[in-house]
Amino acid sequence: MSTTTGFWQSRGYVSWFTADTAVAVGSALRGFVVPLIAFSVSHSLSTAGWLSTLSIALQQVCGLFGGTIVDRHPRKPLIIGNAVIQMLLWASVSLLMVIGRLNTLILFGVVAVSACTTSLIGQATDAALRSIISMQNYAKARSINEGRDATINMAGSPIGGILYGIQPWLPFVCSAVVYAIAGGSAARLHLHERTGIVTTRGEDTVGVISTGTRKAGRSSFLDDFLLGWKWSFHSQRIPLIIAAASLMNFGLSGIQYTIQLHLINIGTQPFRIGLMDTGVCVGMLVGSVLANRLSDKVHVGRTMCVAFIMAVAFVIPMLLDSSYWVIFFSYAFMALPFPMVNSMLLGFVFSKTEEHMQGRVAAVISAPAQVLSMFCSGMAGSLLPVSGFTATAAIFFVAMTVSSLITLFTAAIKTIPQSSQWPSAQL
Known part of the structure; x- marks a missing residue:
């Protein structure tokens, strides 16, 4: 693809962009509301604060290993898996809120699972972009993502607040819906990925064993992590x-x-x-x-x-x-x-x-x-x-x-x- 319009005309890029945007929207909608829900169920500012700390700490620890997981497995199933897990988690939170059964322990558990999932396999979306966009268009594609993310971050908190004002569980329902959209869009991706172990290494290139022969001599997780x-x-x-x-x-x-x-x-x-x-x-x-x-x-x-x-x-x-x-x-x-x-x-x-x-x-x-x-x-x-x-x-x-x-x-x-x-x- 030699022009900017080229990747917008590509079904693969449009499906990727839709999935990535839906994930960003889902995160923005719930991000503002989670501390409010934590305070409402625990009646403790300290608990609400520690919930955010837990999420950040888990993301940072799991993120160290998430990149290796993403590189060792096909990315399309990981993108779909992240969307499905997030959809189920936040749909469950909204259901528990409706029936009045949500408590602090459950909320901590959901936030922990969500943070770990995002860090371990959520990076697959960004990693897949290189399989879709040519090198010359890569910087422009990232600049489009920057503008999209700024817009989402600017609008996400106010919209989340409005939805919370209508019904406290509504932001989580909307978040679950957009994650479903992300999964559906990811299912339409056609990625030509090369996932293999390293055999040679040069200044800018890394050789890979073909998928068919990879299983017999697959490197360990630790080797891939250190690599x-x-x-x-x-x-x-x-x-x-x-x-x-x-x-x-x-x-x-x-x-x-x-x-x-x-x-x-x-x-x-x-x-x-x-x-x-x-x-x-x-x-x-x-x-x-x-x-x-x-x-x-x-x-x-x-x-x-x-x-x-x-x-x-x-x-x-x-x-x-x-x-x-x-x-x-x-x-x-x-x-x-x-x-x-x-x-x-x-x-x-x-x-x-x-x-x-x-x-x-x-x-x-x-x-x-x-x-x-x-x-x-x-x-x-x-x-x-x-x-x-x-x-x-x-x-x-x-x-x-x-x-x-x-x-x-x-x-x-x-x-x-x-x-x-x-x-x-x-x-």
Whole structure:
């Protein structure tokens, strides 16, 4: 497929996009409501908070192994399996709510199973994209996903709140319905996957044994798991990208928690606190539009230098003035470059990664960012009472600055060409 319209005309891409969008909608609809339901059944803010902690912790632990599972098995059944399991889980929650039998233990169990399922096999949807989209169109396809996700995140919480106001169980029914749509769309996928064990390894390619001969000499789960890490570090470029992206993600997450906790601490109205997230989603939506227009036209390395500098520069106003509207606009503009980073920088990595390695490489890239981000909330909460907003935000600003310096002074990132030259570029 040589043009952007080519993959929109492909039934495979439309089915994939429908399934992936339905999963995102299902997650957004219930994400806002689960803490409210947890509080309503437990009458405890602590319980509601620990429920979110449990979900995040399970996702991070299971996510380390999910990439290997996704790469060792055909992805279409995994996509369908994730959709079916999620549909049954949240349909059960809605039914139990209707008959008045939902309790804290059951809700914890459902959230735990849902989090583990998402992390263990839910990555199959993203991993399958490389089997559908050509290398040249991959960055543009990711930019479309960024815009879609920003729109869903912007609308998901308000819609979930409206549905919750009508009937508390209604968001879960709607979530179950869209998961059913995801499963149905995934059933129409025709993926030409290569799932095999590794026999040879070069700079950018990995040989595979054909499916027919694979079973006799199948490698162990541990070997495949470790191979994902070894392959990701076989060149200098990916570790540097991981370092830059992880530090930037740590800084952004830290500033996000610092803003939220600061506004809560000074007694800001909940609506105005929530408006911050709306501003970020608008910034990301604008960024995704720019990414879509620029992804196949610009030199990726130089664009990444500009994007990282922009993210750092937009933090400076809130360090100089911590009034609400300065923070609001600074925070919103700070999010604008990240769809370009995700579609171009990470798009280059995944477009150059062999199809049967997509899940493991995704796990390797996300693991450092997840580990660092786990401490952001605690750091912000501990530092704010002692140091205040400006000093706390400045600490995370330093991490973002270091990330930008890695990008600016690293040839491995600066030399990534535009997408039309990716087939001949080395990873």
